[in-house]
Amino acid sequence: MVLDFGLAAPDADAALVAAAQAGDRAAFGRLYERYARMVHGILLAHVPWSDAEDLQQDVFVTALQRLGSLREAGAFGGWLAAIARHAAFDRHRRQRPTVAADEFLPGPDAPRLEAMAVLAEIHRLPEAYRESLTLRLVEGLTGPEIAARVGLTPDSVRVNLHRGLKMLKERLEPKP
């Protein structure tokens, strides 16, 4: 399966959404391929890595169930992003108080532990900056791709990346 992580074309999205709404599951599969990385990046901006892995499929199942309610097919990306954010916030609300902090450690994998430490710092940034940073630095999307996928203006994404990166660097600098 070849995944398409390029810049999403709204027209192509609209055609796929229309086909999926008409019952073409293969078309929904194509939408999944196009947007899996975006959903993962948004989830990572709000929940630990292990939860993002779990929630990824929930988001697409919800999208599939509610696809009929999407009136503007070209807005699929922004609509899906909203579902992903809702899933992440819902996970926060249901978080069990007795869960140990080390639940989220994925095992003796040093590179991943280091990455999770950086992700923890991203989680401490203002909410507006987190998604742009995870989509850019973790998932590897460019600024224009983020804007097109999530439904933000390029200027907003540019500001979020700039300010967010500055704050992240300050947080990661060794304290005297």
Added chain:
Amino acid sequence: MSDYLWDKAGTPDPEIAALEQTLAALRYQAPAAGTAPAILDQQQVPAHPVFQLHQGGRWKPVVRRALAAGAALAAAALLAAVLWPRPNSGWTIAGGDAAPTAIAAGELLTAPRQLQLNADGIGTLTVEAGSRIRPGRGHQFELQRGVVHAFIWAPPGQFVIDTPRARVVDLGCQYTLSLDDAGNGLLTVETGWVAFQAGERESFIPAGAACQVDARRGPGTPYRPASADLARALLRLDAGDTGALAAVLDTARAADGVTLWHLLVRATPAERTAIFDRLAQLIPLPPVRAEIIRGEPSARDAVWNALQLGHTDWWRTWKHPWPNAQAPSGALQ
């Protein structure tokens, strides 16, 4: 602002590049169908970490002769069967620029290269080179050996893959199944849920988890590969080393609740006590300790619901109630 941060243009900013490199460990992992290692060839299944676990399970010569005779009879029956036209399976082999090729139900495919199989409204199945697979009717496949990646959008329960020892039921939507010639294998679930069944023995595997199938014992206990210590202990436990239960419980974390739930279902009453107590340390459980020890299905439902993996009512929309079989002595195998 750095152009590199915006659109990756120009010379990479060293600090940004370092962050990218670090954070790449958390990046979304696309399904491996297009880049899966070619671990199979036409002659034999080469050493794979999963398959190495089962090298001791050789069959005796008399059994092999009996199997050979059976295989000869089966081949003769198959030859006779091809004289009659077969119904279409509903699946096609993607042909690139050429028209897709329809596959008849019952037709045995030995993949000379990676094949992409499609069915409208059901999903896609990527079959790795060297795999042997036979589509039946009603989107039911028989995998004899090899590696397949399923990406299914059909409603839960419609797409099924049978192996010599277990049945894999898709509950939506993406997984990989590897199987060696003897029927030992590994199921890994990327998204959705998969049920792994062999008679009364069932495993429910969520996204991010894996489950072994043993040619003799059937489906093992699901586990998260990220929980490496637990996975190692679990392999021993599934192989019949009941002494490994303590190590499983010691290394289990809250994220391993689905593993402990499966052990609860399969354990002896004495073992259930320890498993329930450990699970209760990890996540809040309803007060059903005595009922769990007695093996009451309603208590198992209550514990399952506490895992927050979907309410049991949802599961019963496609599935019968949990099996009510009492575990035999020396269970957990």
